[in-house]
Structures are given as C-alpha cells and as structure tokens.
Amino acid sequence: MQSVSDYYSAIQLRSDRWSALREATAALSRDPEDKNAKALTEKVTHLFESLSLIEAYWAFPGVQAFDIIRRQFEHRKFDDVTFSVQRVTRALTTGAYRRRYVPLERDSVDADEHEDEVVQSLEARALAKPYFEVLVVDNLNEHQERWLKNNFARMRRPEDPFHYEIVVVPSLQDALIGVLFNHNIQAIVVRPGLVMDSQVELALLTRYLKSAGGLADIEALEPENYGPELCRLIAKVRPELDAYLVTERSVEDIAGLDLGICRRVFYNQEDFLELHLNILRGVQARYKTPFFTALVEYSKQPTGVFHALPISRGKSISRSHWIPDMGAFYGPNIFMAETSATSGGLDSLLEPHGPIKEAQELASRAFGSKQTFFATNGTSTCNKIVVQALVRPGDIVLVDRDCHKSHHYGMVLAGAQVVYLDSYPLNEYSMYGAVPLREVKHQLLKLKAEGKLDRVRMLLLTNCTFDGIVYNVERVMEECLAIKPDLVFLWDEAWFAFARFGPTYRQRTAMNAANTLRERLQSTDHALAYVEQQKLLENADEETILNTRLIPPPEARIRAYATHSTHKTLTSLRQGSMIHVNDQDFKGEVEASFHEAYMTHTSTSPNYQIIASLDVGRRQVELEGFEFVQRQVEAAMSMRRAISTHRKLRKYFKVLTAGDMIPEQHRESGVQSYYDPEQGWTDIWDCWEQDEFVLDATRVTLAVGGTGWDGDTFKTKILMDKYGIQINKTSRNTVLFMTNIGTTRSSVAYLIEVLVEIANDLDDLLDDASIMERRGFEKRVANLMHDLPPLPDFSRFHDGFRTDQATSEGDIRSAFFLSYDEKNCDYLELDGSVKAAMESGDEVVSASFIIPYPPGFPILVPGQVVSREILAFMRALDVSEIHGYRDDLGLRVFTQDALKQQVKTNAARLKLNAARNKK
Incomplete structure (x- = not known):
C-alpha cells in the first residue's frame, strides 16, 4: 500500500484508501482465522485511521455512518463491515450517492446497486436532479449537528x-480545508459558533491551507470576526462559491466589513426555509445557461423554414437518399x-x-x-480583434517573438511598428x-x-506557452506600468482558460492580476511605497532600474486583455473562444473601435452550437471546474511520479522538470522539480507565488x-500509428503530453503501459543488436541529445523597414x-543559393512568414x-509542416533591387514625417 507521501492529492488518497479497505475487509471476512x-x-485499522481524518469533509457516507462501520470492525463483525464498505466504495465509484439514498445496512435492499452513472444515457442523467453539498461551519456537538441536519x-x-x-x-481552518478538498461543496453557511484551529494533522490535508493564504494575518482576530474573515478567505480561493453568514452582530458592525463571497447575512435567529431557498437560488444563478436554454426551446418549436439554411431542421438531410448517414451520425438535435x-x-x-448578451455577462463573472x-x-480571430481595436498605424508594440502566428498577422493588419522580444532558449531541447x-x-x-x-x-505575451511556461503576470504588469503607466497588456491565454478554477493557478491569470492591481493601486500603503521608491530611484541608471522591482504610480491605468481558447482546455465545440x-x-x-474590429472579424453567420457550448462550458466550470482542474493536475502529477520512479522508463525517458525548463535565475524559490523519487512531492504554491516563471504541472514534457x-x-510512427495515442507538440528530442479536464487515471495508466512496452522492445532490440547496430543506436542518441x-x-528588420538604428522596431x-x-521577390534554396547570396x-531578407507547425x-x-x-x-x-516555405522552390526573399528601392522609399517617408512633426 502506498504511503501518504506518495500522493499528490487527498482525493486520490481517499479513493485508493476506500478501495484498499474493500479488498482488505473482504479478505478478512472470507477467513478471519487465516x-x-x-x-x-x-x-x-490503519486504513480506518487515515480515512477518519478525511471523511469529516464529505457528506457521504458521513461521519456517523463511518463511525458505525468502524465500531462494527472493532467488534469483529467482519461480514457487516465488508458489506457496508463494498456499498460505500461502489457508490463513490459510480456516483450513485449523488442520485439517491444508498443504504449501508447488511439487510437493506438497494435495487439499483449495480447502476453506474457512466453507463447511463445522457438523456437519463439529464433528467436527474444535480447534487451538491453545503458546508456548515459551527462547533456543534453530535446532538446539535443532528438537529441542524434534520432542519x-x-x-x-x-x-x-x-x-x-x-x-x-467546527473551525475556520477546517472550512478552508473542506472547500479546497471537497469539490461537491457549492455553498457555505457560516454560523457564530465556529472556532479558529483545526484538529487535523495529516500533512496532505494541511497542505491545502497554504493555498488559502493570509492565515498568518488572522491569528490576532477576535472570535466575532472569524465568520466575516472566513467569507473573505474563501472568496480568494474559490470565488465561484456562495456563502451565507449567520450572525448576532448589528447591521452597523457588519456593513463596513469585507464579506467576500457572502450573498446574504442572517441575523439572530435562523430561518431554515429562507436559507434553503437562498442556497438553491445561488446555485441556480450559476446553473442557468441563457443561450443554451433558448436554443433548446427554439429547437422544439414548429417552424416553417424560408431562409438560407437548407440544413435547418434537418430537412435537406432527412429528404436525401444519399446522405442519411450524416443524420444518423450526428443525431437530429x-x-x-x-x-x-x-x-x-x-x-x-x-x-x-438577449440570451447571448446575458451568457457573456455570466462568463464575465465566471472568469473575473x-x-x-x-x-x-x-482564438486566432480573438487575437486579431484585440490588436486591431487597440493598435493604430505607427504604434509601437512589444511582442513575444514566439507568440502564435495570429498576433503577427494582427500586427500586419494594424500597421504596428513591432519590437520583437526574445525568449530564453532551451538549446538542449530545441525549444x-x-x-x-x-x-x-x-526595451x-x-x-x-x-x-x-x-x-x-501594447505589450503582447503568451501566458502559458505551448510548453507550459507561465509568467508572473502581476509582477510583469506592475513593473511595466512603472515605466509606461498607460501600457495595454494582451495576454494570449489560449492554453490557460482552465487556470481560473484552480487556486494555485488563478493567481497567475491576467484577469486575476488586473483585479488585484486595481485594488492595490487605490490603497494608501501603495501610494506611500511609490513615493518612497521614487526618492530612492532618483537619477538611477538603467542597471539599477533593471535590478529593482518597480512600483507603478497610483494613477497608472490597468488595461488588460486575455484571449482564451475555451475549446482547448474547457468544454466547448471546436473554435469556441472568449475575449476577456x-x-x-x-x-x-x-x-x-473594439466593436468595429469585432464586426470586421466575426462572421455574420456564426455557429449557434458553438455559442451554446461556450454557455454550457461556463456553467460547468462555475459548478465543477474546481474538481476537474484538480483531477487534471492529479493526472499529470501521477504521470510524473510513475515515469520518474520506474527503473526501465528512466533508462530511455526523462520527464523535464522546472529546473530543466526554467533557468535558475528565474526560479527564486529554488524549486527544481515537482516530484523527486527521493524527496517526494514539492509544494508548488511557493514557486507559483514567488518565481518569475513557473511550469504548468498539467503539461508533461518527455525527453x-x-x-x-x-x-x-x-509521435507519428510510435505513439499514433502503433498505439493510437494522439499528441500535437514535439521538439527535436521531446514530446509533450497535455492533460485536460477530461483526462482520466485510466488514460494515464494506459500511457505508462505503452511507455513500458516501448522500453521493453528497445531492451530486446539492443540485446540482439550487433556491435555496428549498437554503435548506430548510440550515434542517433548522441545526435538527438548532444549535437543540437x-x-x-x-536577427533584425532590414533598414528599409526601420525608423532608425537606435531602437529595433x-x-x-x-x-x-x-x-x-x-x-519584388525571388526564391532561394536553403542548401544552395541562400548560402551563396549570404557569402x-x-x-x-524574408518576404514571407516562415512558421513551423506545431507550435505555430x-x-x-x-x-x-x-x-x-x-x-x-x-x-x-x-516538423511535418513549415507554413510559408516551399520545398519545390525554397525560401521566398526580396530581390536586392526591391530592397534598395524600399530603403529610398522609407527614407523619403521618414523625412516627410519629420517635417510634419516640426510643423
């Protein structure tokens, strides 16, 4: 049995402990005298002890039922224990407890015992009432707790x-552990009786407390402030939840407090019906999908179609003799x-x-x-919309040179003067x-x-690169605003839409950083800190400024945009994206100008199914995004652990760590790896809070x-052709495995099995290899791992396209x-005429975009x-695709005559602009 330290997540620990308990009690029941x-x-006994710390945070099976099972074991009623544990494990695995009452007594009848939620039809599952749990925070005895639940x-x-x-x-700390551990919780009722400290000592659970942050600041609080402070802390880690504060304090005392996610305050006596209705109303506010609901209702209406969509209502398909297979495949809806x-x-x-407007407003709330x-x-279109809306011809834009091609085309359309910024290279991995x-x-x-x-x-950066490098967004914005207080930021978060719904990840998203900075710039403390730093930096040289963490002026304007490929990391049909x-x-x-740019790039015939999927995808992440993101991170972490600890896999493969992909000077925390076979798991909160760059744990780059x-x-010959495993990002010697909110533990297990089989095949191949074959293998490995x-x-723009030699735009x-x-153009061959021309x-000078794909x-x-x-x-x-390069012709470049003429034209234009500026 794995030790607690082997687990990254308490959810995985809980699931495996129940499974282990089922196996052990079944064996004990078969032969108690063995x-x-x-x-x-x-x-x-050990399993019951470890589970007792966890079960207090879940409604099923519940603490009372768990204690009954445990006492049955202590009285050696092994058959009863085995029956109850099997029912609990089955209900947790199938999700049956979410749909109905599950009896645990041995003589009880459960007609749907073998019903598995996964094998139910979507139609049947859609008819069931959604289930959630409400966390009540109050230090109650057993009798009081039973009274509360009955009410x-x-x-x-x-x-x-x-x-x-x-x-x-009972406590504030337990409440924080609960909301960060139990993904079923959708609402919190905070009552006056809560205390501060938890009695839980399991390191895997208390690790969650650090994610809440600010705990050191609340030790001096008076007990009457525990409730309001808890609402504020929960707002920081799970802002999508609803809280309800029950208090005995006066309206005047409560009015001036920051109550975070608190939707309503109940005074003195509790009105259980009103509280019940408010809880349902709060969840309903997140559950509603205005456009999806409108589209469903529209599909039910009898309609005569006399507009330009033959496929509408399926008429052109149902009447066809040749394409009924399309209708059969997609279904009628x-x-x-x-x-x-x-x-x-x-x-x-x-x-x-109407409903689209409302759906966008709900998405705005969800993503902050x-x-x-x-x-x-x-998101290619989203990027061009934002660039065109904000950038005017002649504006200077600082652009990450490795950003997606859509940004570069956006610069062409906007007529921007581009300053390209170089990323740090990882030469040994060709990325x-x-x-x-x-x-x-x-710059x-x-x-x-x-x-x-x-x-x-504008400053344009890719937050969460294809390979998973994530910026310290808040720090980048505050230091750049200290130099240019009205700078606009466009953060391409195409691969990072899920991040809003993980507490650790959220702090590095553009919208969260923007909201944090807006609040901070209004504070008196910030204004004083800015004045003090200005005194220290008076007459400072560039090197001093570069080495200082700059503070923006209080009057700086927060201007942040983020583009999300919702379809890449959340639930949406292909091409469903958002601009925040x-x-x-x-x-x-x-x-x-944004409206005009949006009109320019948006089709007048948008796909309504895509819009509806964006609406439903937003509902999902507000109600279960926390759970899904948590499971996504777990899947990637378990993959890291499995590969790093497997003797045979380590022979041929290496999981690249933060230390491999982020230079030491950008890792202030000193964290080298998220998992080390000798030291176990690293708490990633520290590096995500401090470091200039961090590595997205959901991406596993394998050398x-x-x-x-x-x-x-x-990727092509082994993973895809032989094993049916699909990926889309490689470098010369790496492949990237991206987990998502749909990744299961079974998927990870299959990947590990495949890698082990590949390693075994290589062992067999090398065992039977001749000396020359082995040398050939070693040479190929050396070429891939060392001779890169x-x-x-x-490089630079040609002088014909520059304003001067002082700066690089x-x-x-x-x-x-x-x-x-x-x-104006010619083609030169890479291995012939290009080299001759340069010599x-x-x-x-390139006349085209040359774009290897992936990564694009x-x-x-x-x-x-x-x-x-x-x-x-x-x-x-x-790579298999290089957009802009023709194998049959070569590299498209400008002729020397065209460049000479461009230099003259550019010089004349600059002279004319200078004369206009003088006037």
Missing part, C-alpha cells in the same frame, strides 16, 4: 431543482437547433441584446473580467522558454531614452532522445504588402534579415 488475519487486521432536510420540496446534503465542520440571427427568435452575436465576448472563429522581465524592461527603457515611449501602445477585458479605459477609449527516435518520429543546433534569436506591414508584387555579402510561431517574418543561425536552425527542423 494466518494473514493479524496483518490484515492491522492494515484495516435542513425538512425544507426539501419535490419542486426543488437540486438536491443537497450537509457537511458540518444538432440540425433542429440550426438557425440564423436574421430568422428571429434568438439573439445576434454581432449585436447581442469586466466584459467578455464570445468568438466562433477560434524556447519565455521572455524575461528584464528584457521587457530593457521599454531604450524606447523611453529615445523619446518614443509615448508611441508605445479588464480595461479601465475601455468605455471611454476602446469600446467603439525521448534516449530511444534513438526524434520527437516527430516518436543553437536556437536563433530574432520594424514596419512589418510594409514588408508584408511589398511581397504582393512578384517582381557574397548580400542581405537575404514564426522563425522569420516579412522584412527580417536571414541570419546564419536561422539558416542552420531551418535545416535542422523536423
């Missing part, structure tokens, strides 16, 4: 839309819901005023934004990390020194060079459209000078 009976008895039970009515059970804990905004009855995505907009063309804050500050200070800061409009806005100047400065296969071959070309930085739009005239002294960011952009380092890297690329 020679192993003593060892089994000790094992069961809540008496309030139930057949017409209630949901069913819930009560969990009672998807076609019954097909309609157009112009046909009436529903809302318009372009001018929402001020405004949220749906998109049905993917890039992220842009150090020092580099961002350095801003250079622009400031040249008098160009007023033209700087937290911009203090949106209403006065951006709203009109596979030790197998002798490059990443693309391992260095990753190139952004370039006119990507002019280069892009210059290439439209074929006379002759000519500057070779350009290594060359129009107007960029091709360097020898870039050329060597292109030769070493091993």
Whole structure:
C-alpha cells in the first residue's frame, strides 16, 4: 500500500484508501482465522485511521455512518463491515450517492446497486436532479449537528431543482480545508459558533491551507470576526462559491466589513426555509445557461423554414437518399437547433441584446473580467480583434517573438511598428522558454531614452506557452506600468482558460492580476511605497532600474486583455473562444473601435452550437471546474511520479522538470522539480507565488532522445500509428503530453503501459543488436541529445523597414504588402543559393512568414534579415509542416533591387514625417 507521501492529492488518497479497505475487509471476512488475519487486521485499522481524518469533509457516507462501520470492525463483525464498505466504495465509484439514498445496512435492499452513472444515457442523467453539498461551519456537538441536519432536510420540496446534503465542520481552518478538498461543496453557511484551529494533522490535508493564504494575518482576530474573515478567505480561493453568514452582530458592525463571497447575512435567529431557498437560488444563478436554454426551446418549436439554411431542421438531410448517414451520425438535435440571427427568435452575436448578451455577462463573472465576448472563429480571430481595436498605424508594440502566428498577422493588419522580444532558449531541447522581465524592461527603457515611449501602445505575451511556461503576470504588469503607466497588456491565454478554477493557478491569470492591481493601486500603503521608491530611484541608471522591482504610480491605468481558447482546455465545440477585458479605459477609449474590429472579424453567420457550448462550458466550470482542474493536475502529477520512479522508463525517458525548463535565475524559490523519487512531492504554491516563471504541472514534457527516435518520429510512427495515442507538440528530442479536464487515471495508466512496452522492445532490440547496430543506436542518441543546433534569436528588420538604428522596431506591414508584387521577390534554396547570396555579402531578407507547425510561431517574418543561425536552425527542423516555405522552390526573399528601392522609399517617408512633426 502506498504511503501518504506518495500522493499528490487527498482525493486520490481517499479513493485508493476506500478501495484498499474493500479488498482488505473482504479478505478478512472470507477467513478471519487465516494466518494473514493479524496483518490484515492491522492494515484495516490503519486504513480506518487515515480515512477518519478525511471523511469529516464529505457528506457521504458521513461521519456517523463511518463511525458505525468502524465500531462494527472493532467488534469483529467482519461480514457487516465488508458489506457496508463494498456499498460505500461502489457508490463513490459510480456516483450513485449523488442520485439517491444508498443504504449501508447488511439487510437493506438497494435495487439499483449495480447502476453506474457512466453507463447511463445522457438523456437519463439529464433528467436527474444535480447534487451538491453545503458546508456548515459551527462547533456543534453530535446532538446539535443532528438537529441542524434534520432542519435542513425538512425544507426539501419535490419542486426543488437540486438536491443537497450537509457537511458540518467546527473551525475556520477546517472550512478552508473542506472547500479546497471537497469539490461537491457549492455553498457555505457560516454560523457564530465556529472556532479558529483545526484538529487535523495529516500533512496532505494541511497542505491545502497554504493555498488559502493570509492565515498568518488572522491569528490576532477576535472570535466575532472569524465568520466575516472566513467569507473573505474563501472568496480568494474559490470565488465561484456562495456563502451565507449567520450572525448576532448589528447591521452597523457588519456593513463596513469585507464579506467576500457572502450573498446574504442572517441575523439572530435562523430561518431554515429562507436559507434553503437562498442556497438553491445561488446555485441556480450559476446553473442557468441563457443561450443554451433558448436554443433548446427554439429547437422544439414548429417552424416553417424560408431562409438560407437548407440544413435547418434537418430537412435537406432527412429528404436525401444519399446522405442519411450524416443524420444518423450526428443525431437530429444538432440540425433542429440550426438557425440564423436574421430568422428571429434568438439573439445576434454581432449585436447581442438577449440570451447571448446575458451568457457573456455570466462568463464575465465566471472568469473575473469586466466584459467578455464570445468568438466562433477560434482564438486566432480573438487575437486579431484585440490588436486591431487597440493598435493604430505607427504604434509601437512589444511582442513575444514566439507568440502564435495570429498576433503577427494582427500586427500586419494594424500597421504596428513591432519590437520583437526574445525568449530564453532551451538549446538542449530545441525549444524556447519565455521572455524575461528584464528584457521587457530593457526595451521599454531604450524606447523611453529615445523619446518614443509615448508611441508605445501594447505589450503582447503568451501566458502559458505551448510548453507550459507561465509568467508572473502581476509582477510583469506592475513593473511595466512603472515605466509606461498607460501600457495595454494582451495576454494570449489560449492554453490557460482552465487556470481560473484552480487556486494555485488563478493567481497567475491576467484577469486575476488586473483585479488585484486595481485594488492595490487605490490603497494608501501603495501610494506611500511609490513615493518612497521614487526618492530612492532618483537619477538611477538603467542597471539599477533593471535590478529593482518597480512600483507603478497610483494613477497608472490597468488595461488588460486575455484571449482564451475555451475549446482547448474547457468544454466547448471546436473554435469556441472568449475575449476577456479588464480595461479601465475601455468605455471611454476602446469600446467603439473594439466593436468595429469585432464586426470586421466575426462572421455574420456564426455557429449557434458553438455559442451554446461556450454557455454550457461556463456553467460547468462555475459548478465543477474546481474538481476537474484538480483531477487534471492529479493526472499529470501521477504521470510524473510513475515515469520518474520506474527503473526501465528512466533508462530511455526523462520527464523535464522546472529546473530543466526554467533557468535558475528565474526560479527564486529554488524549486527544481515537482516530484523527486527521493524527496517526494514539492509544494508548488511557493514557486507559483514567488518565481518569475513557473511550469504548468498539467503539461508533461518527455525527453525521448534516449530511444534513438526524434520527437516527430516518436509521435507519428510510435505513439499514433502503433498505439493510437494522439499528441500535437514535439521538439527535436521531446514530446509533450497535455492533460485536460477530461483526462482520466485510466488514460494515464494506459500511457505508462505503452511507455513500458516501448522500453521493453528497445531492451530486446539492443540485446540482439550487433556491435555496428549498437554503435548506430548510440550515434542517433548522441545526435538527438548532444549535437543540437543553437536556437536563433530574432536577427533584425532590414533598414528599409526601420525608423532608425537606435531602437529595433520594424514596419512589418510594409514588408508584408511589398511581397504582393512578384517582381519584388525571388526564391532561394536553403542548401544552395541562400548560402551563396549570404557569402557574397548580400542581405537575404524574408518576404514571407516562415512558421513551423506545431507550435505555430514564426522563425522569420516579412522584412527580417536571414541570419546564419536561422539558416542552420531551418535545416535542422523536423516538423511535418513549415507554413510559408516551399520545398519545390525554397525560401521566398526580396530581390536586392526591391530592397534598395524600399530603403529610398522609407527614407523619403521618414523625412516627410519629420517635417510634419516640426510643423
């Protein structure tokens, strides 16, 4: 049996302990006098002890039922214990306790004992009342607790839309552990009798307390403030929940307090019916899906279709003799819901005023934004909408050079002057990390020194890169605002939509950082700290500023945008995405241009099924996102542990750690790895709170060079073709496994089995290999693991596309459209004419975006000078797609005549602009 330290999650611990208890009690029941009976008895005793600490936080089976089972064991009633434990384990596994009462007595009858929620039809499950649990925080004795639960039970009515059970804990700390441990909890009732300290000592549970933060600050609180403080702390870690405060204090005392997620305060005596109704109403507010509900209702209406959608109501399919298989595959509802905004009855995505508008407002609440907009063309379109809405021709934009190609095309459309920022390279794994804050500050200070800061409009970074590097968003924003107080931030969080619903992850999201900074900038303490720092930095040189954690002025404007590929990490149909806005100047400065940009890029015929899936996906994450994200992290962590501890897997594979993917100077916490076979699990809260960069635990990058296969071959020929395992990101010697909210423990187990089989096959192959075959294998491994070309930085824009030599911004739009005239372009071969041209002294300048896919960011952009380092890297690329490069022709570049003419044209333009500026 695994020890507690082997588990990353208390949920996995609970599940495995119940399964182990079922096996041990069954064995003991079969033969209580067996020679192993003593060892089994000790094992069961230990299991009961470990479970007793956990079960207090769950409504099923409940503390009383658990204690009865335990006493039965102490009285050696092994058959009764075995029966009850089997029923509990089965109910927890199938989810039966969520649908009905599960009797645990041996002589009880449970007709649906073998019913498994997973094998039920979706239609049957949709008819059941959703189940949740309510956490009541009060220090009650057993009699008082029974009285409380009975009062809540008496309030139930057949017409209630949901069913819930009560969990009672005594202390503030227990409440925090409960909401961070029990994903069924949707509401908290805080009563006057709660105390401060928990009696729980299990390290795996108390680890959850650190995620709540601020505990050191509450030790001095008076007991009457425990309740309000608990509401505030829960708002920090699970803001989607509802809290209800029962208090004996006066209205005047409560009115001035920060009550966090508290929806209502009940005074003096408890009105159980009113409390019951408020609990249901609060959950209903999150459960409602205005657009999905409207679409369902529309699909039920008898309608005569006289508009431009033959597929509407499925008519063009049902009448067909040749495509009925399409209707059979998709089912009727998807076609019954097909309609157009112009046909009436529903809302318009372009001018929402009904259910779509309401659905977007609910999404804004869920993701912590001020405004949220749906998109049905993917995050590529979202990125271009935000860039076009905010950036004017000639504005300077600082852009992560490794960002998705949609941003680069957005710069072309907007006519931006682009300053490309280089990420730190990971040459040994042929991948890039992220842009150090020092580099961002350095570029801003250079622009400031040249008098160009007023033209700087936006900083654009990818938060959670494809490989899982996550920024300290709050720190980046505050330090950049200290240099440019009105800087706009666009955070591409395409792969990070799930992060809002994990307490550790949430602190590194754009919307959370924006809300935190808005609050902080209004405080007196911040204003004083800013004044003090300004005195210290007076006449400071650039190096001092780069080495200082800068404080933004109190009048700085918080202007943050985030784009989410909802379909990538949450539940949504393909291309379902969202734009989240937290911009203090949106209403006065951006709203009109944003509307125009949205109109420019959004189809007038959006897919209503995608919009409905965004609405339902929002409902899901508000009600069970915490659970799903927690399980997602667990799956990835268990994968790390399994690979790192398996003797045979370590021979050929290596899980890349934070230490491998983030240089030491960017890991202030000193955390090297999330799991170490000798030291066990690392508490990731410290590094996520402190470090400049952290590694997203849900992504597991596996170095596979030790197998002798490059990443693309391992992905295609081994994982996909042979085992049916799909991934989409590789480097020269790595593959990336991304868990998601749908990943199961079975999926992880299958992957580990496959990797073990691959390792065994390699062992057999090498055992039978000749000396020459073994040398060939060792050479391939060396080429993949050691002889790797260095990753190139952004070279520079050609002088024909630059404003001056002082700073590095370039006119990507002019280069892009210059290439439209074929006379300006030529093709050069990588292994021939490109090299010859560079050796002759000519500057070779790309006329196209050159984008290896995946991951989808350009290594060359129009107007960029091709360097020898870039050329060597292109030769070493091993991906199947390189957008913009033609194998039959080569690299598309500008002719020397076109470049000479561009230099003259650019010089004339700059001279004219200078003359206008003088006037």
